[in-house]
Amino acid sequence: MDILQILLTDSFWAAALRIATPLIFGVLGALICEKSGVLNLGIEGIFVAGAMAGWMAVWLGAGLWGGLLVAAMVGGFFGLIHAMLTVPLGLSQHVSGLGVTMLATSVSYFTYRTALPKVSSPPKIEPFQPLDIPVLSDLPFIGPVLFQQTAMTWLALFMVALVWWVLNRTPLGLAIRAVGDNPDAADAQGLSVYGLRIGAIVAGSALMALGGAFLTMSAFDSFFFGMVNGRGWICIALVIFASWRPGKALLGALLFGAFDAFQVRLQTEVGAFVPSQVFLMAPYVLSIFALVIVARRAEYPRALLQPWFKGQR
């Protein structure tokens, strides 16, 4: 099989969309936070918390959609901690975010180990199944790529449209962008800078947690330590790559997914000559590369990283 043939198979494109799904949730979440002016480096830990909480809720009998709700709430809770530290207290967004990542990760690991002290193989749940839509799922090429994904992939695609619509077509979106670009002006207009930023961070963090939950509830069926493996950080890079636009964020996540799916297939082709680690490294190298290319022309939300206090100019 040569390289061109890989690109023409339906399984390749199906895998690309599957790999992109958690990143779509994560990029959208990070995008919402940053649009309001706050960088959320809690993302990596919130992914872990979403993966653990969602899985554990289902394992305890909450049902898949209940599990997603639990994951989103746990994500929102850690987002609220970050929001409190960075918005009313105006603390360093970098350090607070890393603190939230450490807190969310250690709470998740501690909870998992406490609930399941000694298990040789991690317990499994019944994850989301691929959709089986009459006619559509049986279409050639498009069927396997689009209509045999799980419901979570469709939820992610729906979220892209929803986030785009809210940010660009509603007064709420206008207000979020205003506090991220010029909080003084937004405040003068009577908008609550604190309220909007806190709300945006909580909502964005809930989305990030869904990205984590996809890993344990759709891609796999159990929770492993270290399973998030830098996906959150990749989302932070992808937001810059996407210039804070939901449509471009989807494109970035899909490109990343396609590249990742491609390297796995290429590995089976040329694996005998090139160490497997070269392929494992590639997605991270690609992220840095993409960041370097777009960094200069990136249109940062103008008030990103800048704390704002009411009544102080």
Next chain:
Amino acid sequence: MIRIEPREAPSRWWTIGIPVVSALSALLLAAIPLAAAGANIFEAYGEMYKGVFGSTFAFTEMLTRATPLIFTGLAATLAFRAKLWNIGAEGQLYLGAMAAVVVGTGMIDAPSFVLIPIILLAGATAGAAGMAGPAYLKTKFGADEVVTTLLLNFIILIFLQMMLEGPLKDPMGMGWPQSEPIVDNAILPQLLPRMRVHSGLIIALVVAAVAHVMMSKSVWGFKLRAVGENAAAALHAGIGVKRTLIGAAVISGALAGLAGVSEVAGLRGYLTTDLSPGFGYTGIVVAMLAGLSPIGVVISAVFIASIFVGADTMSRAIGVSSYLADLVVALSLICVLIGGFVARYRITRTTKGDA
């Protein structure tokens, strides 16, 4: 109405009091997960105390654990002072360890007093190179160093796996992915018989003292702080901002690299992929808890090391997961952040309409 206003210059008591209160608060807050895990809280804290102060061996184990944290804490301190967010100390540590293994496993045959400085220099250089890259990408292309250093951590760890399965693999290692052992002349000597604490600790303390003098007494230290506090003003005052940032990056990376040399040549004797249980990331907490002061780093590294070593003992004694230590470390960071706010601002009530 509630109003937040800056305090006048915080007094000395604040700068010492806040980290202490934050550390204690984090320890106290950990009682909640301990109780939730069904442990007897007093027994748990008692075991943690015994795990650090219960015997000479326990105490030296804590010092052994503090050694790499002093290095990574200093690495974060120097970078953060210039508002250069080096989150890549974990990767730079492994680069330093790899360099130590390349040079220290038989490539050079020399007596200890020659070979040890060589491997320290090799490790520091490798670590420095690991941070020079992101600093270059930041100053040249404007690429955010937080993202590049974070991603580099993953790249370097995968690169390490590749090396340990390839060129650096020990042919006598029974197939395990580990390096050849460091030669005897490159081993950092132990400080006490039958204890694991090694002279890496002495090197760390000397480096902390040098860092203290450099930051508070030298022109370079002044430039570093000026760039961190207000880069635009520093540029206006004629300070080479880019040069200062690259300099801070190189030194920060070198310090993280030394952590790797110290661990591989002082403690383990050979390199595996689990050399560091996150020393690079924990160094950030060490630095923040120290208020970005090099002398403070030594004290906070001892505190964080006590938490880890104490939690290990507690975990063995009463069966509570040792991830509790990571929880306390994370809580310490968040508490000290809030403490820093309390020191800098006060919240006052004002009558309505006044704000």
